[in-house]
Amino acid sequence: MKSFSIILLVIIFCSCSKLKSGNEKFAYSRFPISKGALGPIKIGSHISQNKKHLKDLDATAVDAFLYHYDGGGNAYDYSYKGRRLFALIPARDTESNIAIMVLDNNFKTKRGISTKSSIRDILQYNPNMRVFMDLPAGGEVMTDEKNDLSFIFETNEDSLIAIYTDIDAPGNIMHADAVPAWITII
Secondary structure, three states: HHHHHHHHHHHHHHHHHHHHHHHHHHOHHHEEEEEEOOOOOOOOOEEEHHHHHHHEEEEEEEEEHHHOOOOOOEEEEEEEEEEEEEEEEEEOOOOOEHHHHHHOOOOOOOOOOOOOOOOHHHHHHOOOOEEEEEOOOOEEEEEEEEOOEEEEOOOOOOOOOOOOOOOOEEEOOOOOOOOOEEEEEE
């Protein structure tokens, strides 16, 4: 009887520990970065369609210009336990997602690319990508047209990652160790 009680206590303790630890971490693996999607959240889907995937997250409306989108609409930052994860940008006056901004470096593509990946890492994955100035919003951008991803670098005149001979042409990369501020899924 004594050993049965000890076994029962161990089972209860382990069960409670699993429940507690399961609620403490966000399930990043369920949300891989892919063409047109962050896991089950897809470009073109309505925010209301994604409620089941967003239910444990806190949402905050912010100006879409924060993510270099103009037009006066809102973006919605989603966070988990105070950690900003991603943002959804719906088309103005609709719920239809036109962009997903991946902010947290724990989200990855199938090749392991994340917001922690350097330009050097990104170029190994796609050597044909080039860096351009993001003239309307400032900063610089690398776009993977094949996978509908843009890597956004928040730079200014004093911290450019490339040298430009023409503002409309790609720059020559000088700082291959730079990492993006976020990845935009378009």
